[in-house]
Amino acid sequence: MNIQIPRGTQDILPGESEIWQFIETKAQDVCRRYNFREIRTPIFEHTELFTRTVGDTTDIVQKEMYTFKDRGDRNLTLRPEGTASVARAYVQNKLYGSATQPNKLYYYGPMFRYERPQSGRMRQFVQFGVEAMGSADPAIDAEVLALVMDIYKEVGITSTKLVLNSLGDKESREAHRQALIDHFKPSIHEFCSDCQMRLEKNPLRILDCKKDRDNPLMKSAPSILDYLNDESREYFEQVKAHLDRIGLPYVIDPTLVRGLDYYYHTAFEVMAEGEGFGAITTLCGGGRYDGLVEEVGGPSTPGIGFAFSIERLIMALKAENLVQEANPSIDCYLVALGDEAKDASVELLYQLRQAGISADKDYLDRKMKGQFKAADRLNARYTAVLGENELADGSIVIKNMETGEQVSQPLTDFVEYIKREIEGGLKA
Ligand code: HAM
Numbered sequence: 157m158n159i160q161i162p163r164g165t166q167d168i169l170p171g172e173s174e175i176w177q178f179i180e181t182k183a184q185d186v187c188r189r190y191n192f193r194e195i196r197t198p199i200f201e202h203t204e205l206f207t208r209t210v211g212d213t214t215d216i217v218q219k220e221m222y223t224f225k226d227r228g229d230r231n232l233t234l235r236p237e238g239t240a241s242v243a244r245a246y247v248q249n250k251l252y253g254s255a256t257q258p259n260k261l262y263y264y265g266p267m268f269r270y271e272r273p274q275s276g277r278m279r280q281f282v283q284f285g286v287e288a289m290g291s292a293d294p295a296i297d298a299e300v301l302a303l304v305m306d307i308y309k310e311v312g313i314t315s316t317k318l319v320l321n322s323l324g325d326k327e328s329r330e331a332h333r334q335a336l337i338d339h340f341k342p343s344i345h346e347f348c349s350d351c352q353m354r355l356e357k358n359p360l361r362i363l364d365c366k367k368d369r370d371n372p373l374m375k376s377a378p379s380i381l382d383y384l385n386d387e388s389r390e391y392f393e394q395v396k397a398h399l400d401r402i403g404l405p406y407v408i409d410p411t412l413v414r415g416l417d418y419y420y421h422t423a424f425e426v427m428a429e430g431e432g433f434g435a436i437t438t439l440c441g442g443g444r445y446d447g448l449v450e451e452v453g454g455p456s457t458p459g460i461g462f463a464f465s466i467e468r469l470i471m472a473l474k475a476e477n478l479v480q481e482a483n484p485s486i487d488c489y490l491v492a493l494g495d496e497a498k499d500a501s502v503e504l505l506y507q508l509r510q511a512g513i514s515a516d517k518d519y520l521d522r523k524m525k526g527q528f529k530a531a532d533r534l535n536a537r538y539t540a541v542l543g544e545n546e547l548a549d550g551s552i553v554i555k556n557m558e559t560g561e562q563v564s565q566p567l568t569d570f571v572e573y574i575k576r577e578i579e580g581g582l583k584a
Contacts, residue, residue: 164271166467167434174482175473176282180264182310183284190303192260192286198209198242199266202280203231209240209451211417213358218350220269234268237416238463239445240452242287247454251289258290267465276436276468285463289449292458294391297422297444298365298398304426304440304462305404311469312478316429316439318405321412321423322392323360324384329420332383333359339377346371363413379410391421418451419443422460428468428474439472440464485535487578490517491527493543501542504552507571513578531557537581538574 161167168176187194203223210216222234226496235241242261246252251259264284269276286303288296301318308316322327336359340347344355347368354361363377384392399406414423423443442462449457460507473479488508492501501517508515516534518527524541531539541553552570555562556577565573 161573162279164273164277166278166280171482174484176336176466176471178471179311179469180284183307185261186303186306186310186350187262187286189306190260190299192262192288192303195242195245195261195263196265197235197238197245197263198233199359200232203233205240205244205452206233206236209243209416209418209448210237211282211358211361213354214366214415216269216415220271222268222270236269237267238263238265238283238285239287239416239418239448239461241286242289242461243445243448243452243454243459246289246371246457247452249451252449252455258288258296260286260288262286274436275434276471278465278467280582281335281465281467283463283465285461287459287461289457289459292446294394294422295398297395297460298402298404299462300406300442300462301399301406301424302402304442304464306462306471308426308439308472311473313428313430313469313472313476315428315476316472317407317429319409319412319425319426319427320399320406321380321409322384322388322395323380323413323419323423324388325391325420326447328380328388329360331385332378332380335378335383336360336362340373343373346373358414358417361417363411364415377411380413381408381410384423387573388421414441414443418445418448420446423568424462426464428472428475430472432441433475434471436468439468483535485537486514486516486534488513488515488538488540488574489527489531489534490515490540491524491531491541492517493541494547497542497544497547500547502506504540504542504567504570508574511571511575513571513574540570540574 161331163235206221207217216236221236224232226232242263262285265282266280267283268280270279286300290299297487305318337355340355340359340362344352348365351362351365363374368374412423412425421444424441426440428437444460446458450458458502463537490501490505492498505515505517518530524531528539538559539555539557546552550567551564552567553562553564
């Protein structure tokens, strides 16, 4: 039987995995510069964590969660996102009491959503995210935005747009909510059944509906920015002022509402602007979620963060032609001829690796030509040939594959010689 990979998942093979490693390293470097530290949480959590925080009228909770009962009859869910888990861990481990405040955390790992797979939309995808918890200073909003834009800059993506909105505080959101109900109610029968259900429960979600996107009432819907109270407006002004101060460009989009319920004040997305990009142009989403920590049983704690998937980042890199096939190389390939030399090469190979040299040998009983071909394919910088004659006089022939130059060295000096050559080459 030919078993295939589940829909919406992918294998990342050598050649592609190097791009992932490159992105991981860059993102971690930027986080280190901004003094964010890594947190790792489980891949599954109690289902209630997500229904309570992401929101029970969201698409994620209603349609997309991988939920199952374990053998102990517990209701568990493969995490659809990372923020709720970080908030849970923050409370459970009492990070609100830790000496370093605010807690600036980043995470990296697979998330699961039962969505209709298409380019940029997977059922298993990997998010890189950050959460800064414990500060309501608008300067930290600007810091988080600067951080994500720095990651895009570091990996080389240039065609991005930072889109910003404010969802206001509780009072502003309540006023806006009522305005939305008044706006949509007379014509709600034109909308899908989900939106009809959302009207009273959570009308903001209507603005996020994929089915009713083109209904003219969407465009004319009341803008949250007209309902911000003085405090919320002032907060938003300060965030923008900080962005202006550091020269980070952004555009305001009052229709940006995000697909999760926990946001207040700042909400943002990074969009791809490159040509040849698919239908899904959102690379990253995030915002402020004052109230989330309380929702999972902790003390009132402000927080802000974002997450982006590596899959969409790679799409953006490809759209800008920035992905090159990885061409890895090794330092040394051992060519061994004859049974005795083959046995000796096992030991030499081990010694090379102990000395920190990347090395390999033949395991398929190839002839000399085949072994040289294998060395070529691996882009070996040096090839060392050990035949019966060399073994007899305790030497080995080393070929610099770039220059073609060959030297014979005593076997006892071999590892040191390769090490010196490689270190010299690195300095040159
Ligand atoms: P989100 O907008 O649901 O927010 O997802 C954030 C990012 O994850 C998206 O912009 C996209 O890059 C990626 N993503 C989401 N779904 C998929 C998918 N099916 N396939 C591929 N990539 C996907 C959150 O998850 C929030 N937790 C972000 C956040 C952190 N807010 C505050 N802190």
